[in-house]
Amino acid sequence: MRTKALLVMFCSTALLTTACGGGGPQSTAAGGGLSDGKVVFGVLNDQSGAYSQLSGKNSIKAVELAIADYQEKYGDKAVVKEFGVETADHQNKPDVANAKAAELYDRKAVDVILDVPTSSAALKVADVAKEKKKLYFNISAATTDLTGKSCNKYTFHYAYDTYMLANGTGRNTTEEGRKNWYIVYPDYAFGQDMEKSFSAAVEAAGGKIVGRDAAPFPNTSGDFSTYLLKAPTLNPKPDVLGTMQAGAELVALVKQYNEFKLRDKGVGLAVGLMFLTDIHSLTPAALAGTTYTDAWYWNYDLTNRTFADRFQKAAGVRPTFAHAANYSAALQYLEAVQAAGTDGSDAVVKQLEGKTVNDLFLRNGKIRAEDHRVVHDAYLAQVKAPAEVTEEWDYVKILRTIPAAEAFRTPSPDCKL
Numbered sequence: 379m380r381t382k383a384l385l386v387m388f389c390s391t392a393l394l395t396t397a398c399g400g401g402g403p404q405s406t407a408a409g410g411g412l413s414d415g416k417v418v419f420g421v422l423n424d425q426s427g428a429y430s431q432l433s434g435k436n437s438i439k440a441v442e443l444a445i446a447d448y449q450e451k452y453g454d455k456a457v458v459k460e461f462g463v464e465t466a467d468h469q470n471k472p473d474v475a476n477a478k479a480a481e482l483y484d485r486k487a488v489d490v491i492l493d494v495p496t497s498s499a500a501l502k503v504a505d506v507a508k509e510k511k512k513l514y515f516n517i518s519a520a521t522t523d524l525t526g527k528s529c530n531k532y533t534f535h536y537a538y539d540t541y542m543l544a545n546g547t548g549r550n551t552t553e554e555g556r557k558n559w560y561i562v563y564p565d566y567a568f569g570q571d572m573e574k575s576f577s578a579a580v581e582a583a584g585g586k587i588v589g590r591d592a593a594p595f596p597n598t599s600g601d602f603s604t605y606l607l608k609a610p611t612l613n614p615k616p617d618v619l620g621t622m623q624a625g626a627e628l629v630a631l632v633k634q635y636n637e638f639k640l641r642d643k644g645v646g647l648a649v650g651l652m653f654l655t656d657i658h659s660l661t662p663a664a665l666a667g668t669t670y671t672d673a674w675y676w677n678y679d680l681t682n683r684t685f686a687d688r689f690q691k692a693a694g695v696r697p698t699f700a701h702a703a704n705y706s707a708a709l710q711y712l713e714a715v716q717a718a719g720t721d722g723s724d725a726v727v728k729q730l731e732g733k734t735v736n737d738l739f740l741r742n743g744k745i746r747a748e749d750h751r752v753v754h755d756a757y758l759a760q761v762k763a764p765a766e767v768t769e770e771w772d773y774v775k776i777l778r779t780i781p782a783a784e785a786f787r788t789p790s791p792d793c794k795l
Contacts, residue, residue, distance in 0.1 A: 421437050423493040424468065425467035432654075432655050439689065440705040443689065444709040490513035491514045491515070496566070497567035513726060516536060518703075520568050522787070522790070534745065535752060540575035547649070551648045560616035564623055573592075602623075606631075619645050621648070625655075648668070672774070685705070689701060696771040715729075757780060
């Protein structure tokens with residue numbers, strides 16, 4: 379029944395110009411009602427490169443599930459009765475992201491852009507959202523600048539950031555006794571921010587950074603041997619190699635880490651950012667015992683698992699935290715439109731600011747009015763040993779919950795909304 383309702387009500391990209399009243403620029407509703415009679419979501423992300431598996435085209439499935447749940451909840455009382463989803467591949471390039479975001483808002487009549495991994499691309503989209511006065515929920519980029527010097531009224535940072543990752547993994551790993559770190563990071567906004575955040579967290583916990591190197595991004599060769607061979611030669615020798623790569627680049631680095639048997643040489647591994655799809659690609663055997671900070675886990679409880687079952691039926695894989703966060707952001711946007719009675723950007727922002735939320739993704743969640751950082755509980759996670767894995771995709775055990783107030787930094791004075 380859910381699927382049938384979605385098929386009837388959901389206007390696909392291909393049908394937007396006919397079934398949904400035409401494409402092209404549309405004015406934003408200043409008062410009540412919808413600006414063009416419908417809500418159009420824009421999913422802008424990497425659909426062909428390093429980050430295509432952790433989010434990619436399957437994030438569209440997550441948005442569709444949110445639309446279906448909104449329709450089921452409100453029925454005839456729904457303010458929004460027609461929908462569209464437009465999508466584009468930004469190829470992890472800031473200039474492409476800038477152009478695609480403008481196209482989505484102006485030519486595709488998109489009301490809100492979701493996702494946008496790659497911090498340099500995410501920051502460009504924030505600029506476009508500010509210029510166009512259109513909503514933007516960043517899900518998959520980690521730079522704290524989105525809620526710092528680059529914050530703006532129309533941008534919300536949803537799932538995680540470098541502070542959350544470093545405060546969980548960097549601090550806990552150091553407090554466990556692994557004091558000396560060698561950090562390898564991708565040389566763009568995300569990696570640079572990760573290096574700073576992890577260095578600060580490690581040093582605050584009594585650790586020391588004995589070396590740091592920036593690797594090219596994208597690393598088209600997939601070769602990290604220069605850094606991996608260097609690690610055991612440093613003086614003092616690092617207790618842990620902290621890799622800040624993500625997606626396909628993380629997979630390549632970990633494979634080479636194991637090939638060079640660095641763990642046997644006394645250099646442990648800490649992962650700055652890891653998604654379920656990374657573990658699936660590498661297998662738990664390659665990462666057994668590795669701790670990291672997770673924003674959400676599909677088998678954490680019955681609520682998450684129920685969603686994961688629906689998502690797997692639609693997408694063929696278990697959801698990452700990026701998929702769950704895209705679902706949540708789409709649903710919270712629709713809830714704000716429902717409450718405001720309009721998709722006018724300023725009215726929707728007013729509904730979102732300061733809102734407390736408990737949903738599938740946001741546990742003890744709050745959308746901070748000061749900087750539009752969406753805070754929520756996070757989790758210190760550990761990859762299971764192969765013998766502990768009893769079900770495909772269930773590769774992680776949650777060691778502890780990091781409360782929302784502890785997981786994220788306080789509002790930055792650099793943010794001037």
